[in-house]
């Protein structure tokens with residue numbers, strides 16, 4: 077380690093912790109990065125990799141997402157393994173009612189603020205020829221992008237180690253169990269002291285005694301999704317269905333009640349269709365949402381069948397076999413804040429709870445932590 081560099085410890089090697097490590101390194105810190113598991117396998121490797129600006133709430137959340145997206149693009153140019161793709165997204169209508177809601181939304185300032193436009197079916201097909209189903213139009217957002225979640229964390233760590241040799245050290249298998257002023261203590265009893273500590277333990281937000289009181293401001297959400305074998309078509313954009321408009325706050329100004337009732341499976345699983353093509357052609361498809369703990373330990377087939385049917389309908393094609401299914405759990409602030417960022421001990425900050433936008437917003441969340449800690453952003 078450089079003797080003169082200020083010291084930082086980052087706990088948790090998910091996307092929130094990793095972006096904090098990156099920003100701290102850029103700010104001149106020597107960073108010790110601790111991860112409980114042999115490699116991070118939390119929400120950050122289980123997501124779609126969507127850098128999803130379109131759905132964000134106006135105000136602070138949209139501002140964070142825009143800044144974060146710019147940072148993703150910047151780092152994407154330096155780290156090819158992230159496979160950052162500024163591919164945009166299509167939120168597709170399949171009924172007259174969905175089309176009407178989308179055309180109404182596209183006329184609002186909230187659409188302009190997100191560079192969202194309405195496309196007629198032939199324009200949708202020209203934009204993304206793989207969308208060959210019986211559709212009635214779509215909202216196109218050019219700001220949405222994608223990275224590769226299974227590769228991103230490792231690629232960023234390799235980037236950090238290479239750009240600041242000796243100033244970034246990753247320690248797998250170090251589970252933090254307690255805090256003290258400017259210190260965390262791992263399960264082996266080793267104290268890790270620093271000028272600044274960031275605890276980014278994701279859904280494990282209530283495992284440290286000093287953080288217990290904050291758990292009332294957070295909840296865990298469990299999602300199910302899956303990935304197919306390579307699809308023969310090439311999707312030039314990410315794809316969503318109109319049910320996403322029910323959930324994303326960007327669409328609060330749209331006449332959403334005109335969408336009518338969601339179907340039974342949709343209601344039962346708080347379901348929406350999101351679809352991203354991976355570089356090898358596979359399709360990541362999701363997702364469901366469960367809010368009540370204890371969560372079921374089993375993966376349920378009903379939403380998978382529903383999502384496959386919706387994807388088939390929009391793409392107008394048979395889909396390849398499902399090659400893997402999984403669940404993931406993220407932490408979300410119950411007050412709608414972009415994330416929870418609190419000092420739980422002197423110089424020890426807990427940063428978690430970005431919810432379903434953590435992959436999108438982490439770069440800007442990390443910058444804002446440095447600012448909150450009094451470091452120039």
Ligand SMILES: Cc1cc2nc3c(=O)[nH]c(=O)nc-3n(C[C@H](O)[C@H](O)[C@H](O)COP(=O)(O)OP(=O)(O)OC[C@H]3O[C@@H](n4cnc5c(N)ncnc54)[C@H](O)[C@@H]3O)c2cc1C
Nearest residue numbers: 088090091092112118120123126252278404433434435436
């Ligand atoms: C299925 C799914 C799909 C999603 N899709 C998207 C998407 O497309 N776009 C988007 O923006 N967001 C998406 N999200 C949300 C996003 O993935 C999360 O908000 C984000 O990954 C949270 O990152 P994190 O670093 O806080 O948590 P995590 O990724 O869970 O990382 C926390 C890390 O801390 C480690 N840890 C925990 N306790 C300790 C301890 N005591 N000591 C040391 N280490 C510890 C864990 O092992 C883990 O590696 C999705 C989430 C899920 C579950």
